[in-house]
Amino acid sequence: MSSSTTVAHQFDDAAQQKRASTLGMWVFLVTEVMMFGGLFTAYVVYRSLYPEAFAQASHHLNAELGAANTLVLLGSSLTMALAVRSAQLGKRAGTVIGLIATIVLGSVFLGVKAYEYSHKFHENLIPGPSFVFPGSEADHAQLFFSLYFAMTGLHALHMVIGVGILGTLTVMAARKRFSAEYHNPVEIGGLYWHFVDIVWIYLFPLLYLLGRH
Amino acid sequence: MSSHTTSALTLFLVFFALVGLTGVTVWVAYIDLGIWSTPVAIAIATLKASLVVVIFMEMRFGQPITWFASSTGILFLILLIGLTMADIVSRGWLGVPGK
16 A cells, blocks of 8 residues: 555645644544543532542542552553554554553553442442441532542543544554554544543542542 | 654653652652642642653644644633632622622
């Protein structure tokens, strides 16, 4: 496959096509920032109103698991960046291995998250009629857990979609669809994956590490 | 076509920096910094996010228009949270006539 056939007809050349797809992806990521931003704003408002309840509720999250999952996700960003680098150099095996490693690490993250969710279910920390929280701030703690599940849930949904995207990219890479001249989908997929990593970089200290001293 | 690549060494160094900063995040959370604990946590997270954006997401090779487009996300996030909190914080400052 020559590089000329991979340039869509509306573009002058491959470089212009790449600039356009990169800019388009960043515009999409800005809309993602605003979607998560709504939840972060709700978090800031309620935490400023009920700081004590948020600190107490945060103690019911497992900081060790949260920290371990942070390292897993950072590792997946490294393997993703290595996959993009291999794609840029036209190294197919490196691209496929990097993408598969990213899928594996992403799945480990989701597995740990599922374990944490089931633990919260057994501890009656799911917001709703069966919510049980010691102390006088149960209602406000319930707000914290509503935000915890909404924010980490939306984040996990992005991870699930990301694993699907990476799986598609892996198949495309294995079928020799990419080359040193054309690998935009791998780079764009990488931007998405790193964005999801950044969201977690903020979620971890804001949800897991309140009032630990 | 201009092709920028980041060396594997750089990618690994950034990863280890991110792991180190995660350690710092946990460490400062267990120290009593008073009102500064959240600003410090946000500052470290922003440093980590900047590393990811500039190196992993290759923003250092980015076009000016890409820098511009992505910074609008930060701008509007600050407006969203800032103006909302301006309302929340200042609600009790003035009495309501007739109340």
